[in-house]
Amino acid sequence: MKFDEAIAAFEPALPLAVAYSGGADSTALLIACAARWPGQVEAFHVHHGLQAAADGFERHCADVCERLGVTLKVQRVDARHAPGESPEDAARRARYASLATLARGDGTRAEVRSIGLGQHADDQAETVLLALSRGAGLAGLAAMPEVAQRDGLMFHRPLLGVPAADIRAWLTARDVPWIEDPSNADARFTRNRIRAELLPALDRAFPQFRLTFARSARHAAQAHGLLVELGQQDLATIGTPPAIDALRRLSRARQANVLRHWLLRTHGCTPSTAQLDELLDQVEACTTRGHRLHIKIGTGFAERRGAFLHWYNPSPPTEASR
Ligand SMILES: Nc1ncnc2c1ncn2[C@@H]1O[C@H](COP(=O)(O)OP(=O)(O)OP(=O)(O)O)[C@@H](O)[C@H]1O
Structure with missing residues (x-):
């Protein structure tokens, strides 16, 4: 899809804010949206205390917004990562929370109803490859939703x-500068290695890969939606906390699905594949009244209490330790 076609097809509820990092993609999105809906678009910039360069990014965004006649709102975040969380995940979590705070407004302007993000077709293909590299399930392979x-x-x-190169080409034809974030070239990050090494090879071997990977991601998203529905239905049948007998009447694949669903939705806990396998083995072996079940799952433990399976976290993270 071409950049102009994508903008023409974009129909957000207004007012809109563009999440503006200063990078090429959000710069192009901001310029195009501000031109399409004059006076109804603002820019939100999240100042990450993580990089020494962050002050410079903010100044750059302020200069460009002044030139474009767009209001810029900035929020500073201190995105320290929790134990077991990657710095990028922590930064992303803090960024979404801060965009939502900015959108609630200061009471003097209309609240923003939509936020536009700059991710493109190359980002989506990278996300699919990143998910594969981690052995992700359908939720990960579903990559990023459009809305x-x-x-x-x-x-x-x-x-x-829209392919990244088309966005660059569109932007280069306009006289607006953007920031090249130096961390995007850092080969310690898997995503950057995917971008630098795999995408050029895919371009040569399968020139349509952006389209086909995106299609696979949509199939995965649809299938994942069905698994979530099934998980909800099965959880309603076996109850919360799960009754072990009722759980054992399901097939092993459905047990895995409903346990994953229960742990995530009720406890915010994601078990590893090995932990879930072990839990399923234990549930299968749980045929006598006295069978003890107590295993580590995610940040806590699953254990048998009478007829039921429980999960608990002996020391839940406090806000201060996050
Ligand atoms: N500091 C930030 N403030 C506001 N929005 C941001 C910030 N960082 C990223 N975003 C939003 O999230 C999207 C994806 O982030 P990502 O880190 O992949 O992009 P980027 O390389 O920093 O910038 P761009 O996508 O604009 O080239 C961006 O396109 C932008 O819309």
Whole structure:
């Protein structure tokens, strides 16, 4: 899809804010949206205390917004990562929370109803490859949705079908500068190695890979939606906390699905594949009244209490330790 077609097809609820990092993609999105809906678009910039260069990024964004006649709102975040969380995940979590805060407004302006993010077709293909490299299940292979509701806001990725090179070409034809984030070249990050080494090879071997990977991601998203529905139905049948007898009547694959669903939705816990396998083995072996079950799952433990399976975290993280 071409950049102009993607913008023409974008129909967000207004007012809109573009999540503006200063990078090429969000710069192009901001310029195009501000031109399409004059006076109804603002820019939100999240200042990550993580990089020494962050002050410079903020100044750059302020200069460009002044030139474009767009209001810029900035929020500073201190995105320290929790134990077991990657710095990038922590930064992303803090970024979404801070975009939602900015969107709630200061009471003097209309609240923003939608947020536009700059991810494109190359980002989507990288996300699929990243998920594969980690052995992810359907939730990960589903990659990024085009539209998602979060914190009462609609988050849109209108450029998800546009190749990165087309966005650069569109932007280069205009006289607006952008920032090249130096961390994007850091080969310690798997995503950067995927971008630098795999995408050029894929371009040569399968020139259509952006389109086909995106299609696979949509299939995965649809299938994942079905697994979530099945998990909800099965959890309603076996109850919360799960009754072990009722759980054992399901097939092993459905047991795995409903346990994953229960742990995530009720406890915010994601078990590893090995932990879940072990739990399923234990549930299968749980045929006598006295069978003890107590194993580590995610940040806590699953254990048998009478007829039921429980999960508990002996020391839940406090806000201060996050
Ligand atoms: N500091 C930030 N402030 C506001 N929005 C951001 C920030 N960082 C990223 N975003 C939003 O999230 C999207 C994806 O982030 P990512 O880190 O992949 O992009 P980037 O390389 O920093 O910037 P761009 O995508 O604009 O080239 C960006 O396109 C932008 O919409």
